[in-house]
Amino acid sequence: MKTRIRRFAIYSVILTSMLFICFTLLDLFEGTAREKIIRNAILSVATGVMTSASLTFWPKSADPKGR
Numbered sequence: 001m002k003t004r005i006r007r008f009a010i011y012s013v014i015l016t017s018m019l020f021i022c023f024t025l026l027d028l029f030e031g032t033a034r035e036k037i038i039r040n041a042i043l044s045v046a047t048g049v050m051t052s053a054s055l056t057f058w059p060k061s062a063d064p065k066g067r
Helices: 002-028 037-057
Strands: none
């Protein structure tokens, strides 16, 4: 269980930071990166944590045959 929690934490940090960087870079094209920074942070944290939780704690959900 300890390794799953570590894996969850590592996946969460990596996914959250990458999503935040991507969302911010996409907003730079519009020129609204600083205006939408809170929205980008909330969206990236929610997506990063939920995705890493599904990858770590429910590995059979990714396999359609249930192996």
